[in-house]
Amino acid sequence: xxxxxxxxxxxxxxxxxxxxxxxxxxxxxxxxxxxxxxxxxxxxxxxxxxxxxxxxxxxxxxxxxxxxxxxxxxxxxxxxxxxxxxxxxxxxxxxxxxxxxxxxxxxxxxxxxxxxxxxxxxxxxxxxxxxxxxxxxxxxxxxxxxxxxxxxxxxxxxxxxxxxxxxxxxxxxxxxxxxxxxxxxxxxxxxxxxxxxxxxxxxxxxxxxxxxxxxxxxxxxxxxxxxxxxxxxxxxxxxxxxxxxxxxxxxxxxxxxxxxxxxxxxxxxxxxxxxxxxxxxxxxxxxxxxxxxxxxxxxxxxxxxxxxxxxxxxxxxxxxxxxxxxxxxxxxxxxxxxxxxxxxxxxxxxxxxxxxxxxxxxxxxxxxxxxxxxxxxxxxxxxxxxxxxxxxxxxxxxxxxxxxxxxxxxxxxxxxxxxxxx
Amino acid sequence: xxxxxxxxxxxxxxxxxxxxxxxxxxxxxxxxxxxxxxxxxxxxxxxxxxxxxxxxxxxxxxxxxxxxxxxxxxxxxxxxxxxxxxxxxxxxxxxxxxxxxxxxxxxxxxxxxxxxxxxxxxxxxxxxxxxxxxxxxxxxxxxxxxxxxxxxxxxxxxxxxxxxxxxxxxxxxxxxxxxxxxxxxxxxxxxxxxxxxxxxxxxxxxxxxxxxxxxxxxxxxxxxxxxxxxxxxxxxxxxxxxxxxxxxxxxxxxxxxxxxxxxxxxxxxxxxxxxxxxxxxxxxxxxxxxxxxxxxxxxxxxxxxxxxxxxxxxxxxx
Numbered sequence: 001x002x003x004x005x006x007x008x009x010x011x012x013x014x015x016x017x018x019x020x021x022x023x024x025x026x027x028x029x030x031x032x033x034x035x036x037x038x039x040x041x042x043x044x045x046x047x048x049x050x051x052x053x054x055x056x057x058x059x060x061x062x063x064x065x066x067x068x069x070x071x072x073x074x075x076x077x078x079x080x081x082x083x084x085x086x087x088x089x090x091x092x093x094x095x096x097x098x099x100x101x102x103x104x105x106x107x108x109x110x111x112x113x114x115x116x117x118x119x120x121x122x123x124x125x126x127x128x129x130x131x132x133x134x135x136x137x138x139x140x141x142x143x144x145x146x147x148x149x150x151x152x153x154x155x156x157x158x159x160x161x162x163x164x165x166x167x168x169x170x171x172x173x174x175x176x177x178x179x180x181x182x183x184x185x186x187x188x189x190x191x192x193x194x195x196x197x198x199x200x201x202x203x204x205x206x207x208x209x210x211x212x213x214x215x216x217x218x219x220x221x222x223x224x225x226x227x228x229x230x231x232x233x234x235x236x237x238x239x240x241x242x243x244x245x246x247x248x249x250x251x252x253x254x255x256x257x258x259x260x261x262x263x264x265x266x267x268x269x270x271x272x273x274x275x276x277x278x279x280x281x282x283x284x285x286x287x288x289x290x291x292x293x294x295x296x297x298x299x300x301x302x303x304x305x306x307x308x309x310x311x312x313x314x315x316x317x318x319x320x321x322x323x324x325x326x327x328x329x330x331x332x333x334x335x336x337x338x339x340x341x342x343x344x345x346x347x348x349x350x351x352x353x354x355x356x357x358x359x360x361x362x363x364x365x366x367x368x369x370x371x372x373x374x375x376x377x378x379x380x381x382x383x384x385x386x387x388x389x390x391x392x393x394x395x396x397x398x399x400x401x402x403x404x405x406x407x408x409x410x411x412x413x414x415x416x417x418x419x420x421x422x
Numbered sequence: 423x424x425x426x427x428x429x430x431x432x433x434x435x436x437x438x439x440x441x442x443x444x445x446x447x448x449x450x451x452x453x454x455x456x457x458x459x460x461x462x463x464x465x466x467x468x469x470x471x472x473x474x475x476x477x478x479x480x481x482x483x484x485x486x487x488x489x490x491x492x493x494x495x496x497x498x499x500x501x502x503x504x505x506x507x508x509x510x511x512x513x514x515x516x517x518x519x520x521x522x523x524x525x526x527x528x529x530x531x532x533x534x535x536x537x538x539x540x541x542x543x544x545x546x547x548x549x550x551x552x553x554x555x556x557x558x559x560x561x562x563x564x565x566x567x568x569x570x571x572x573x574x575x576x577x578x579x580x581x582x583x584x585x586x587x588x589x590x591x592x593x594x595x596x597x598x599x600x601x602x603x604x605x606x607x608x609x610x611x612x613x614x615x616x617x618x619x620x621x622x623x624x625x626x627x628x629x630x631x632x633x634x635x636x637x638x639x640x641x642x643x644x645x646x647x648x649x650x651x652x653x654x655x656x657x658x659x660x661x662x663x664x665x666x667x668x669x670x671x672x673x674x675x676x677x678x679x680x681x682x683x684x685x686x687x688x689x690x691x692x693x694x695x696x697x698x699x700x701x702x703x704x705x706x707x708x709x710x711x712x713x714x715x716x717x718x719x720x721x722x723x724x725x726x727x728x729x730x731x732x733x734x735x736x737x738x739x740x
Contacts, residue, residue, distance in 0.1 A: 307677060
């Protein structure tokens with residue numbers, strides 16, 4: 001392990017980044033999970049040090065480009081220090097990034113767990129395999145967890161930050177390893193393949209089981225050939241049973257271990273927030289370590305400030321009176337009273353629009369019930385974040401007031417030892 | 423003019439967070455306004471679509487959630503039950519439970535099976551309406567998100583490739599007919615003027631054309647911010663936000679002047695940041711585009727559904 005800053009006991013996102021080996025970012029779709037996870041990794045590499053990896057699932061192209069992982073498949077890449085320096089950062093550690101390639105990860109898995117190369121080939125060449133691995137959401141969940149476990153157990157990284165796949169339910173991925181183990185260990189699979197097993201050779205027609213209702217129904221619905229194809233595929237797949245179950249258990253252990261923490265990301269909007277509260281409750285109920293709740297894209301508090309609201313109301317109600325005063329200044333661009341009044345009214349009503357949102361955000365924040373110790377707020381930026389400088393801005397917000405300045409000075413290298421927090 | 427509502431079956435997809443469900447519900451409301459009898463189908467398992475009508479969650483059995491709008495939630499096991507009862511006259515319907523468990527397992531493992539049960543139910547309702555056995559004028563589906571919707575809509579074809587005989591294969595024929603008939607069906611995509619939603623929309627349109635026969639309808643661009651100032655007014659705003667004017671403004675309306683100007687700057691910046699994404703969408707997609715305004719709200723309910731429906735109606739010239 002490379003040298004890292006040691007942990008503080010105070011609840012902060014920074015202490016989370018210092019003390020954990022894995023931090024999993026989850027939340028409903030569209031709340032900015034990917035950029036928040038990348039920002040957390042960048043922040044850790046810059047301020048905490050060590051070797052930090054962000055495992056992203058589906059980053060925007062510009063963000064992937066910025067991290068240097070666009071179109072490179074299943075390998076980790078180091079984000080060059082030069083890129084970080086250009087963004088005004090002086091990293092203590094190394095930032096690495098990787099994108100999840102579901103297909104390549106599955107192929108690796110099959111090659112690793114299959115008893116011999118011939119079986120592996122038969123599995124890889126089966127059309128059901130292709131469908132199973134590329135089309136099913138659950139297979140993405142499973143492989144994300146599998147890949148995380150792989151990267152963690154290799155011991156190369158001090159901290160791994162994980163973005164989670166977009167799923168209907170953001171917690172589905174947690175069940176994926178167990179589901180996979182159940183799948184292979186289950187009686188159902190045995191049941192399905194039993195007639196073909198009894199037949200002794202592949203393609204044997206079922207005899208003993210023909211009277212069972214399941215086969216009657218399945219046969220009538222799907223046709224014998226399809227059942228046979230499925231059975232053949234799973235008989236091959238089953239040879240990997242032991243490897244899968246062992247891995248699934250290990251992944252589950254890692255997820256529940258103190259070394260892993262979860263960060264829930266949400267915006268202050270009704271539906272995502274209710275979902276985030278549900279995730280928080282559910283993670284805690286299932287004994288996972290909920291580390292932080294990140295409120296993303298929050299409007300500045302000043303937008304809900306009564307004093308500012310009064311000023312905006314005045315602009316909307318009496319733009320002509322205010323305009324008269326400004327026209328009197330003798331500024332060229334402010335010579336036309338009608339134009340100035342029009343702009344003032346627009347400025348005032350623009351604020352009023354945002355004030356409605358900001359006020360509702362403040363209310364929702366008040367209503368937030370049981371939340372984890374760490375609550376970080378990231379303000380609403382005008383654009384999607386797509387470069388390292390943008391990630392650094394989010395990173396500053398994630399750390400909040402914990403550091404004097406997130407942007408390290410040019411001489412930081414020399415001062416590094418005494419600067420180190422904790 | 424775009425005849426968005428002039429079909430029997432509309433699928434609505436979109437990236438998470440762009441307002442797919444809101445637009446779906448608003449489309450249903452708009453169709454009901456036009457006197458259509460609508461079946462709104464939720465295929466995402468979240469079960470909160472009816473919140474948008476301020477109605478409690480519904481199950482597999484359609485329930486009226488608003489005058490003219492019935493809603494139902496798709497469910498694999500219920501679909502299977504109904505399928506077995508209607509199509510195969512399976513004798514052991516009472517004992518379908520354990521069979522459904524096994525079937526659920528097959529559905530998870532075998533491609534297309536789960537999807538065909540959901541899309542099959544939808545097609546069944548459409549066919550029943552066309553043949554006069556049900557009276558839906560329009561079936562609207564809150565479909566899977568952009569990444570998974572094609573697997574959903576293309577399920578009959580996937581099944582056809584894998585299942586060579588039996589009733590399921592035979593059923594895929596009429597389903598494919600409904601799903602590829604552009605006078606009956608359309609897939610509409612909800613997006614927002616942001617990088618990821620725009621990219622996913624462009625990719626989805628390309629994939630849909632290359633890989634499926636599903637007719638594409640319109641792209642609904644949600645959360646569009648208005649340009650706050652004309653070019654002329656922009657110069658006025660710049661002068662207002664400069665020192666001598668700001669001082670006078672503070673004097674006139676109080677210290678809140680700075681906060682008010684900040685909001686206007688944010689409005690300009692937000693709008694400006696979205697322009698390239700809108701341009702990319704217009705350049706990358708040759709489908710009709712419908713624009714819905716950004717709503718300054720943080721909660722959704724019948725009022726917002728109504729506002730969005732009216733905005734959609736205005737875009738359609740209704």
